[in-house]
Amino acid sequence: MHIERHKNHRIGWLRAAVLGANDGIVSTASLILGVAAAGVDGKHILIAGVAGLVAGAMSMAAGEYVSVCSQADTEHADLERERRELAAYPEHEHAEMTSIYVERGLDETLAAEVARQLMAYDALGAHSRDELGITDTSAARPVLAAFSSAASFSIGAILPLSIVFWAPAALLIWAVASGSLALLVSLGVLSARAGGASMLVAGARVSFLGALAMGLTTAVGTLFGVAV
Structure with a gap:
């Protein structure tokens, strides 16, 4: 191994x-x-x-x-804005995540499914990590x-x-x-x-x-x- x-x-x-x-x-x-x-x-x-x-x-x-x-303060403001957008525009946020994963090399169908599953598990965490670049170690x-x-x-x-x-x-x-x-x-x-x-x-x-x-x-x- x-x-x-x-x-x-x-x-x-x-x-x-x-x-x-x-x-x-x-x-x-x-x-x-x-x-x-x-x-x-x-x-x-x-x-x-x-x-x-x-x-x-x-x-x-x-x-x-x-x-x-x-x-x-900047991180908290970004997370709060993301929280509001997830509540108001879930479809748009899903499309946004899909485009991020497509840019990283996934085909669109797989990227959409990955975005759906990650957002179902922890939508704010997924956007925080993959869109904003905020992680537990970098917070x-x-x-x-x-x-x-x-x-x-x-x-x-x-x-x-x-x-x-x-x-x-x-x-x-x-x-x-x-x-x-x-x-x-x-x-x-x-x-x-x-x-x-x-x-x-x-x-x-x-x-x-x-x-x-x-x-x-x-x-x-x-x-x-x-x-x-």
Whole structure:
């Protein structure tokens, strides 16, 4: 018996986890490097890093909640409209489903029968899935998305922030930069492995963008020589 093991069921949580952790590492490390490059002492660097962690986690949670709520509102409005149309124009909705299945390769007679049987079983579910593209796995969950984003951001931010505790002041910038790049490469490799993509491409991509962000903020701190 041939069993196919696909990875698309991981898309929802993997996207949120990678986005949050990557943002936590990059933004916190960049903030630390920018402040450190301005010549600020370790205590104030740590305060800036913790403040960045809290602000970033709350921003991620709020942003994700608002954006997913917008998605949920749209989904609910579409489903309500579909519910009304099914009640008022069942024949039209059946013809609509039939045309969808014809476009997917079924002949018209079979498509009409498939549409009839699916609509008899769960008309709204069939239209939600095949016409609107809304499924149980893709449905918007604002609270879960907000908590997931905040948690993954916090985990990502704690990693470069922890380097500040043990790195010598003279080597702080190099320790945070190199440590954060190593973390970004590891994150890219792990996410690629979980999603079945190229680990080399993912690691190179995330490390290049992270290095660019950290380099620019370090340059800003060095240029202006003030605490950000």
